[in-house]
Amino acid sequence: MNRQVLTYEIGDRLYINVTNRCCNNCVFCIRRTEKGVGYNLWLEKEPAAEEIIKSAGDAGRYSEVVFCGYGEPLMRLDVVKEVAAELKSRGAVLRVNTNGQASLQLGKNVPVELRGLVDTVNISLNADTPEKYVELCRPALGAKAYPALLDFARECKLHIPRVVFSVVQWPGVDIEKCREIAHSMGVEFRLRKYSG
Ligand code: SF4
Structure with a gap:
């Protein structure tokens, strides 16, 4: 009955589709493109942790398992934590792709919880x-979003x-300045081509 795509493969990675909710509305969001990621990631109902775990199967066989999907995974922090704990016990290497606003949004120190x-x-x-950032990502949290992301x-x-830190190549974004911000914070930098 349920044909929702909860997990999907791209190359040797497995991606997890946790939610369609997001507190941003980025102009370059892949959800807005016709092609998307090649899977229909629109969810009729947000999956429970057990459903995701079942769908992930032998997660340890992938080079990496990524919480990503069509939305902000950390909007469902408890689900991410539960799934991550189980998949880690199966030998998975885990990544979360995030807009970095979860601590502000949830009022807690999320990185500590992901430790x-x-x-x-x-x-x-x-x-x-x-x-x-406000112009391109149109955050529901407004001007607080960017400093919260850096924190x-x-x-x-x-x-x-x-x-x-990843940055989508987009007109008007100073890539070198973004790279400097990453460098000054000791954070890796990745430039992404716009897809869509
Ligand atoms: S943060 Fe990600 S999921 Fe949310 S609107 Fe922007 S690109 Fe889309």
């Missing part, structure tokens, strides 16, 4: 100034083995 559960946190930086990254550096 020992995930190996990498990839935070979408996407702008070199708070103003540019989130600093906190991740204390608790998570690998922290990456």
Whole structure:
């Protein structure tokens, strides 16, 4: 009955589709594109942790298992933690792709809660100034979002083995300034081509 795509493979990685909710509405969001990621990731109902775990199967056989999907995975922090703990026990290497606003949104120190559960946190930086971030990512949390994202990254550096900032190549974004921000914080930098 339920044909929802909860997990999907791209190359040698497995991706987990946790939610369609997000507190951003980015102009370059892949959800807005016709092609998407090649799977229909729209959910009729958000999956329970057990459903995701069942769908992930032998997660240890992938090079990496990534919480990603069509939304912000950390909007469902408890589900991410439960799934991550189980998949880690199956030998999976885990990454969370996030907009970095979960601590502000949930009113808790989320990186501390992810400690020992995930190996990498990839935070979408996407702008070199708070103003540019608001313009491109249109966060529901407004001007607080960008500084919160930077604080989130600093906190991740204390608790998570690998922290990456990603930036979508988009007109008006100063890529070199983004790279400098990453460098000054000791965070890896990854430039992504716009897909869509
Ligand atoms: S943060 Fe990610 S999921 Fe949310 S709107 Fe932006 S690109 Fe889409």
